[in-house]
Amino acid sequence: MQSSDLPNADTTRIADLRSDGLRPAGLRPAVFLDRDGTINEEVGYIHDPLDLNLIPGAAAAIRELNAKGVMAILVTNQSGPARGFYPESHLDTLNNRLNHLLEEEGAFLDDLYYCPHLPDGTVSAYTMVCDCRKPGTKMVQLATEKHGIDLSRSYVVGDKATDVELGQNAGCRTVLLTSGYGQRVLDGAYQWQVTPDHVAATLQEAVSWIMADMAARV
Numbered sequence: 461m462q463s464s465d466l467p468n469a470d471t472t473r474i475a476d477l478r479s480d481g482l483r484p485a486g487l488r489p490a491v492f493l494d495r496d497g498t499i500n501e502e503v504g505y506i507h508d509p510l511d512l513n514l515i516p517g518a519a520a521a522i523r524e525l526n527a528k529g530v531m532a533i534l535v536t537n538q539s540g541p542a543r544g545f546y547p548e549s550h551l552d553t554l555n556n557r558l559n560h561l562l563e564e565e566g567a568f569l570d571d572l573y574y575c576p577h578l579p580d581g582t583v584s585a586y587t588m589v590c591d592c593r594k595p596g597t598k599m600v601q602l603a604t605e606k607h608g609i610d611l612s613r614s615y616v617v618g619d620k621a622t623d624v625e626l627g628q629n630a631g632c633r634t635v636l637l638t639s640g641y642g643q644r645v646l647d648g649a650y651q652w653q654v655t656p657d658h659v660a661a662t663l664q665e666a667v668s669w670i671m672a673d674m675a676a677r678v
């Protein structure tokens with residue numbers, strides 16, 4: 461009977477909370493990853509899926525997160541649909557290729573979020589001020605609610621000032637990569653200058669720093 465199952469489920473949840481003391485049960489750290497210039501080579505708007513190619517070592521870095529039980533979650537601004545470059549379904553095609561390339565190297569993303577919007581787009585359906593376009597935090601908030609993530613133990617890695625600001629807005633630590641646009645951000649030649657917690661040349665170096673930083677905080 462359903463009516464007798466429900467109270468049992470509630471009792472189990474309360475027991476889990478008590479066994480963990482004051483900290484909510486089961487909250488996990490995550491690394492929120494940008495896509496272009498962070499996992500795959502920055503080549504501008506990608507029309508041909510075959511132009512999406514991994515930066516060497518990126519899959520190994522994500523594989524290390526997978527092995528350590530740290531969630532790897534993609535959060536990416538993709539304004540191509542808002543600019544009329546391609547339909548939103550094209551983003552699924554690109555995501556499928558990314559997942560396939562990672563799978564070939566034994567790595568996987570725990571989840572994937574994209575923002576297709578732009579305040580000054582040309583396609584009305586996607587032209588809006590939204591809460592998900594980085595440095596807005598909605599993609600991170602959705603992932604946090606779905607997966608039970610502890611943002612104070614989590615990290616954002618990307619190559620733009622907007623990635624660093626996303627992490628700061630969400631209460632995470634931040635790593636700016638010098639790949640993609642990152643060196644130009646550091647030089648003050650792209651977007652605006654930011655103060656990440658760490659600067660790394662590659663995602664592999666970023667993950668090495670993150671794992672050491674995590675261990676030092678426990």
Ligand SMILES: [Mg+2]
Pocket residue numbers: 494495496497498618619620640
């Ligand atoms: Mg990027």
Ligand SMILES: [Zn+2]
Pocket residue numbers: 575576577578590591592593
């Ligand atoms: Zn959006």
